[in-house]
Amino acid sequence: MKVVAFNGSPRAHGNTREAIGIMAEELEKSGIEVEVIQVGNKKIRGCLGCMWCVKAQNERCVIDEDEVNEYIQKMKEADGIILSSPVYYSGVAGTMKSFLDRAFFVVGVNGNFLRHRVGTSLAAVRRSGGIPTIDNLDRYINYSEMFVPTSNYWNVAHGLKPGEVAQDDEGVQIIRILGKNMAWLMKAVELGKKELPLPEQERKRFTNFIR
Numbered sequence: 001m002k003v004v005a006f007n008g009s010p011r012a013h014g015n016t017r018e019a020i021g022i023m024a025e026e027l028e029k030s031g032i033e034v035e036v037i038q039v040g041n042k043k044i045r046g047c048l049g050c051m052w053c054v055k056a057q058n059e060r061c062v063i064d065e066d067e068v069n070e071y072i073q074k075m076k077e078a079d080g081i082i083l084s085s086p087v088y089y090s091g092v093a094g095t096m097k098s099f100l101d102r103a104f105f106v107v108g109v110n111g112n113f114l115r116h117r118v119g120t121s122l123a124a125v126r127r128s129g130g131i132p133t134i135d136n137l138d139r140y141i142n143y144s145e146m147f148v149p150t151s152n153y154w155n156v157a158h159g160l161k162p163g164e165v166a167q168d169d170e171g172v173q174i175i176r177i178l179g180k181n182m183a184w185l186m187k188a189v190e191l192g193k194k195e196l197p198l199p200e201q202e203r204k205r206f207t208n209f210i211r
Contacts, residue, residue, distance in 0.1 A: 001186055002033045004078040006071070008085035008096025010040040015124040015165040016086050018174050019157045022165075023082065023122065026179025032186065037074065039099050042067055046098040047105060047189075048149045054109045061102045072103050076113055080186050081146070083137040084122040090129035092136050104140045108204070112144060117196055118186045119146040120178060124165055130156030149185045151178040 004092055005024065017036070021074045024034040044066045052062035060075070075081055083100065085092045092100070093168035107114050121137035123130040141148055150206050157171030158164075165171060 001031070001079040001190065002035065002077070003027055003080040003082060003182070004074050005034060005036045005082035005084065005188075006039050006096070006099070007036055008040045008083070008093045008099075009124070010095070011086075011162065012038050012041060013024055013166040014086070014162045015157065015159040016040075016084050016122070018159070018165040019122050019124050019171075020082065020084055022157075022172055022175045023179035023182070025181075026176055027080075030180075030183035030187070032183055035074070035078075037068075037071060039071070040093055040095050042095060042099075044068060044095050044102075045097045047101045050144065053106045057110060059106060059110045059113075061106050063102070068102050069097055070100065070108055072181060075103065075107070078117070079190070080118040080120075080182060081114070081141070082120055082122060083140065084124070085133055085137060087125040087129040087133045091136070092133055097136075100137075100140050103131070104144060112201070112204070113145045115145040115201065116189065117144075117146050118149060118182060118189060119144070120125060120149050120182055121155055122178075125156055125158055126160045127158070130154065130158075147185060147189060149178060151175070151181065178211050 005020045085096045119141040121134045123133040151174045158168045
């Protein structure tokens with residue numbers, strides 16, 4: 001089994017990456033491969049709202065000058081997904097959000113192909129804003145009907161300078177337990193599929209408040 005982890009920090013070796021590493025260690029102990037993809041230092045623009053992906057139905061975004069379409073296929077091939085970000089003004093870092101807006105729009109309009117995979121989020125923060133950030137990341141996961149593992153507190157680790165996350169004893173435990181629970185849930189889902197059919201997928205209904 002495989003997990004793909006997206007690092008939304010512009011720092012490839014900062015505290016966000018450190019937190020991913022703590023979680024990856026637990027997943028790998030359970031025999032699950034982890035691939036870390038660095039997103040935060042890429043040049044990724046936001047969604048154009050052009051609806052080309054809705055019309056094309058080819059699992060691709062119309063913007064083809066960056067890595068987003070490659071990352072979408074990485075997500076499709078994975079059994080589990082980790083979304084991680086540092087905290088910028090109590091929210092997800094801009095490049096990461098641009099990637100997520102485009103990628104999950106493509107996923108949703110192409111049969112919601114992440115449905116019933118396992119997904120979770122992480123945030124690395126100096127002081128505050130971690131909970132709004134993981135709430136934002138979790139919305140992408142929840143919208144996609146993914147299964148979400150939990151830990152014994154919010155998935156937030158604290159540190160300023162690279163590596164300081166390792167000094168946050170509670171944060172390290174939170175992330176470590178999250179890794180254990182994600183590994184177990186991924187295996188439980190895989191076993192469950194052999195014994196129990198997944199719920200029938202319903203066609204998405206789109207409405208608005210203008211009549």
